Amino acid sequence: MAQRWSDDALARLRATSGRGGAARRAVVEYLGRQNCCLSAQEIYDGVRGRGLRVGIASVYRALEGLDRGGLVQRIDLGDGVARFEPVLPGGEHHHHFVCDDCGKVEPFEDPALEVALERIAGGRGYDVEAHDVVLRGACGECR
Amino acid sequence: MAQRWSDDALARLRATSGRGGAARRAVVEYLGRQNCCLSAQEIYDGVRGRGLRVGIASVYRALEGLDRGGLVQRIDLGDGVARFEPVLPGGEHHHHFVCDDCGKVEPFEDPALEVALERIAGGRGYDVEAHDVVLRGACGECR
DNA sequence: CATGTCTTTGAGAACGGGTATCATTATCGT
DNA sequence: ACGATAATGATACCCGTTCTCAAAGACATG
Numbered sequence: 001m002a003q004r005w006s007d008d009a010l011a012r013l014r015a016t017s018g019r020g021g022a023a024r025r026a027v028v029e030y031l032g033r034q035n036c037c038l039s040a041q042e043i044y045d046g047v048r049g050r051g052l053r054v055g056i057a058s059v060y061r062a063l064e065g066l067d068r069g070g071l072v073q074r075i076d077l078g079d080g081v082a083r084f085e086p087v088l089p090g091g092e093h094h095h096h097f098v099c100d101d102c103g104k105v106e107p108f109e110d111p112a113l114e115v116a117l118e119r120i121a122g123g124r125g126y127d128v129e130a131h132d133v134v135l136r137g138a139c140g141e142c143r
Numbered sequence: 144m145a146q147r148w149s150d151d152a153l154a155r156l157r158a159t160s161g162r163g164g165a166a167r168r169a170v171v172e173y174l175g176r177q178n179c180c181l182s183a184q185e186i187y188d189g190v191r192g193r194g195l196r197v198g199i200a201s202v203y204r205a206l207e208g209l210d211r212g213g214l215v216q217r218i219d220l221g222d223g224v225a226r227f228e229p230v231l232p233g234g235e236h237h238h239h240f241v242c243d244d245c246g247k248v249e250p251f252e253d254p255a256l257e258v259a260l261e262r263i264a265g266g267r268g269y270d271v272e273a274h275d276v277v278l279r280g281a282c283g284e285c286r
Numbered sequence: 287c288a289t290g291t292c293t294t295t296g297a298g299a300a301c302g303g304g305t306a307t308c309a310t311t312a313t314c315g316t
Numbered sequence: 317a318c319g320a321t322a323a324t325g326a327t328a329c330c331c332g333t334t335c336t337c338a339a340a341g342a343c344a345t346g
Contacts, residue, residue, distance in 0.1 A: 017323090018314095018321095018322075019312090019314070019321085019322050020312095020313065020314090020323085021312075021313080021322080021323045022312080022323090022324080023324060023325085024323080024324095039303095040303080040304080041303080053324095053325075054324080054325075055324065055325035055326065056304090056325085057304095057325065058323080058324055058325070060304065060305075061323080061324085074221065076219050076220075076221045077219075078217065078219045078225075078275070080223070080225075080302085080303070080332085081302095081303070082221075082223075082303085082304085097267075097269055097271070100272070108263070110259070110262075110263050112262060113256075113259045113263060115259075116253070116255045116256045116258075116259040117256065117276075119253075119255060120251070120278065121280075124240075124251065125282070125283035125286075126240055126242075126280050126281065126282055126286075127280045127281040127282075127286050128240070128278045128279070128280040129243070129279060129280040129281070130279040131276065131277065131279065132221070132275070132276070132277045132279070133260075133275070133276050134274065134275045135263065135264070135269065135271045135273075135274045136271070136272060136273040136274065136275070137264075137269050137270045137272040137273065138269070138272070139268070139269055139270075140268035140269065143268075143269075143270050161293075161343095162293050162294070162341090162342060162343070163293095163294090163341095163342070163343090164293080164294050164295070164341080165341080166295060166296085167294080167295095183332080183333080196296075197296075198295065198296035198297065198298095199296085199332095199333090200297080200298095200333090200334080200335085201294080201295055203332095203333065203334070204294085204295085223303080223304080223331085223332070224331095225332085287346100288345105288346090289344105289346085290343105290344095290345085290346105291342100291343090292341105292342090292343090293340105293342075294339105294340085294342080295338105295339085295340070295341080296337105296338100296339090296340095297339105298335105298336090299334105299335080299336075299337105300333105300334080300335065300336090301332105301333085301335085302331100302332095302333090302334100303331095303332095303333105304329105304330085304331095305329080305330075305331105306329070306330090307326105308325105308326095308327100308328105309325100309326100310324080310325085310326105311322105311323080311324070311325095312321105312322085312324080313320105313321090313322075313323080314319105314320100314321095314322100315318105315319100315320095316317100316318085316319090
């Protein structure tokens with residue numbers, strides 16, 4: 001599935017952008033292997049760790065393209081660092097719990113929450129396209 | 144009510160910090176007069192606009208103290224700027240809708256959403272103390 | 287009220303994530 | 317293989333936030 005996302009993302013990037021590139025490919029492949037959000041710096045370190053000489057600017061450029069195409073979700077956990085994670089084709093997605101104590105980030109899913117969010121989207125004059133939910137507190141270990 | 148929050152916040156700050164200060168008082172009073180979130184820069188400009196010579200560092204210091212005491216909520220709308228708003232004593236609070244087009248920020252309340260969030264807090268191993276919800280899309284005017 | 291101690295304050299330097307710049311490199315249709 | 321042109325990497329830059337430190341202010345005491 002992750003492989004699937006990477007291939008799909010690369011194909012769509014090429015369709016809108018016209019030309020390929022090694023840095024972009026490295027970022028997409030690295031991102032497709034993860035299952036939760038990563039900061040640009042983490043992606044940069046991860047890709048560099050494989051011996052590829054990519055610039056941090058290229059990481060941001062790739063992420064911007066992915067974000068514009070809806071292939072990646074930008075997540076803000078409140079620490080001033082943007083994180084990114086693949087948007088899976090099925091539409092299912094998760095939210096995040098952040099431990100105030102140890103800083104650990106854990107994903108969670110909750111259908112009832114999604115329903116409540118959908119209702120809000122429909123009920124107001126807004127045209128809601130995305131929603132971010134972050135829970136904060138103490139995790140099981142730190143409690 | 145706003146007046147009430149300011150007085151309460153100042154009293155509690157003094158209790159934990161031991162000593163008063165003009166900058167802190169100015170920030171708290173300015174913040175207490177608002178009804179939605181403000182950035183540190185907006186608070187700084189607002190206080191300065193009243194002719195008070197306060198430093199931006201003092202604004203951040205006051206906000207940090209208020210945040211530690213749970214008197215203010217830190218809100219991250221995803222644009223890299225932290226915003227702050229008073230936490231009202233009743234416990235009622237709202238979330239935010241951000242227009243991707245014009246950047247307008249509107250508060251909204253939704254009891255059903257709160258219920259869903261409460262359920263999550265209870266159901267997992269976490270000890271949830273706070274939750275942030277941000278909806279993004281096109282507002283009524285920009286649609 | 288005057289004094290002394292200790293906290294707060296304001297200005298500006300420092301820091302860090304993210305973006306812009308620009309010469310160089312790589313891609314891909316021809 | 318060639319050439320037009322987009323992508324890349326290093327680095328300078330921007331801006332929000334934090335740190336530093338001397339000066340000013342607050343409070344207890346005499």
